[in-house]
Amino acid sequence: MKPTGRDVDPADRAFxxxxxxxxxxxxxxxxxxxAALGKTSSWMSQVERGVQPVQRVDLLQQLADELAVSVQQLRPSAPADLGGQSSAPAPLSLSNDLDETRRLISGHPALRTLLSGAGEESDRxxxxxxxxxxxxxELTHAxxxxxxxTLAADLLPELERVARTAQEQHRTELHLLLSRAYQALSAAFVRQDEADAAWVAADRAVFAAERSGDPLHVCASVFRMVQAFVRLRSLGQAEHAARxxxxxxxxQAVDTPPALSVLGSLHLALALVHARAGARAEAKEEIARARDIAARLGENRNDFNLEFGPVNVExxxxxTAVDLGDAGEALDIGLGINADDLSPERQGRLLMDLGRAHAQRRHGGEAxxxxxxxxxxxxxxxxxxxxxxxxxxxxVLIAGPNAPRELLALAERADALD
Structure with a gap:
């Protein structure tokens, strides 16, 4: 229960x-x-009146970033290593498994082929x-x-080369393969929080899909771009691309199963955009639209590697509920989901979000x-x-010195305390 006006903690009021x-x-x-924090205006009003304490470390850091101050300026008692003066999130100290591929897509992928003008078929x-x-x-989903x-480092240059130099009758399919490869990379970059690289990969996927003549793959590539924009916190761009x-x-009123999968996935992406903006009603409307489309499909599918269907909607x-701070709703929905038939990534995401919901409710053991x-x-x-x-x-912060060994070991494996 939130404190009343008479028993507000003086420290929370000062904060x-x-x-x-x-x-x-x-x-x-x-x-x-x-909206920038993904919260409601009433929540912000309660924070400023001291009625709503801000205890989560990540939210405190995000609030400081939005105000362009250090965490210590907001909360002088906070440890000095929790915050910085920068308005951008601190880089992760964790080594990035995709560094080699990031370097690969940082330049033009086929300059030597373009300059030489030589045409050659693939050796394979x-x-x-x-x-x-x-x-x-498959590796991305896992x-x-x-x-x-490792696979992309060899595959991408080969696809870029042969898509430009192969015989004409093969180029349509090669451009489609190139688009699918870049879509996979965009999804992988998003998962490792490399949003700028995800944007580059998604943009190249759009271009290759257009050259293949497959408009649904163009739309699927746009979905990947929306995910990148959300990670970049460019919510206006994300909303425009999805819409x-x-x-x-x-x-076009296309109602084939693949088209419905893409359409439903885009509605889910738009729900994410609205949730991050704190637009509760709009986010729930998009989830409802995606549910309707999933019901029309009547099955879980994996068109365009989107894994769209009734289970993925839930x-x-x-x-979305966790992003909106509705931990109870998230748990009510999530505990009734059976995701055994979906990819390890989707199963892991569900469990991660349930952990986030339990953490919001201060259920440390369940989280x-x-x-x-x-x-x-x-x-x-x-x-x-x-x-x-x-x-x-x-x-770890909530548990303090009583943090269980399993939690501290997990924090070390995730490098979460740096």
């Missing part, structure tokens, strides 16, 4: 006054600041290239990002159990995802 002071100095309204048949792209997606990088693709699909509903189960299913996702790392830090 709220500092938040209000910095907010006004920067000319921001409560509504604007709340199309079936082998198809198999490699399928393997790339969260095995180091293997993704444009949704409108185009709805204008997994996204859990994630740790969910995170450990998620790690068992998709270890690289749990050990690198920013949300899981933030939750682990929060659990």
């Amino acid at each position: 709220g006054q500092r938040v209000q002071k910095f907010r006004k100095e920067r000319g921001r309204t409560q509504t604007e600041l709340a 048949p199309l079936d082998a290239l198809r198999g490699d792209v399928d393997d790339l997606w 969260g095995q990002l180091a293997q993704v990088s 444009t693709a949704i409108n185009a699909l709805e204008d 997994i996204q509903a859990v994630s 740790l159990d969910c995170l450990l189960r998620a790690e068992a299913v998709a270890p690289e996702t749990i050990q690198t995802h920013h949300a899981s790392r933030a939750t682990i830090r929060e659990l």
Whole structure:
């Protein structure tokens, strides 16, 4: 139960006054600041009045970042290593399994081929290239990002080269394979919080899909771009990209299962955008639209590696509820989901979000159990995802000197305390 006006903790009241002071100095309204944090204006009002304590380390850091101050300026008692003066999130100290692939896509992928003008076929048949792209997606869904990088380092240059130099009758399929490969990389980069690289990969996927003549793959690539924009906190761009693709699909009234999978996935992406902006009603409306589309499909599918269907919609509903701070709703939905038929990544994401929901409710034991189960299913996702790392830090902070050994070991594996 939140404190009344008479029993507000003086420290929380002083904290709220500092938040209000910095907010006004920067000319921001409560509504604007709340939206940037993915909260409601009423929540922000309660914070400034001292009624709503801000105890989560990640939320405290995010609030400081939005106000362009250090954590210590907001809360002088906070340890000096919790915050910085920068308005951008501190880089992860964790080594990135995708560094090699990031370097690969940082330049033009086929300059030597373009400059030489030489045409040559691939040394391998199309079936082998198809198999490699399928393997790339399988590794991405499994969260095995180091293997993704190893495979992509050889596969991408080959696809870029032969898509430009192969005989004309093969180029359509080669461009489609190239788009699928870049979509997989974009998804992998998002999961390792490399949003700028995810944007580059998604943009190249869009271009290759257009050259293949497959508009649904263009829309699927836009979905990957929306995910990158969300991670970049460019919510306006994310909303525009998702809405444009949704409108185009709805204008064509295409109702094949693959088209419905793409459309439903874009509605889920738009729900995520609204949730991050704190637009509760709009987020729930998009989840409802995705549910309707999933009901029309009547099955869980994996068109365009989107894993869209009734179960994935509910997994996204859990994630949306957690982002909105509705931990009880997230648990009510999530505990009734059976995700055994979905990929390890989707199973791990559900367990991670259930762990986040339990953490919001201060259910430390249940939160740790969910995170450990998620790690068992998709270890690289749990050990690198920013949300899981933030939750682990929060659990360690709450537990203090009584933190269980299993939690401290998990924090060490995820490098979550640096």
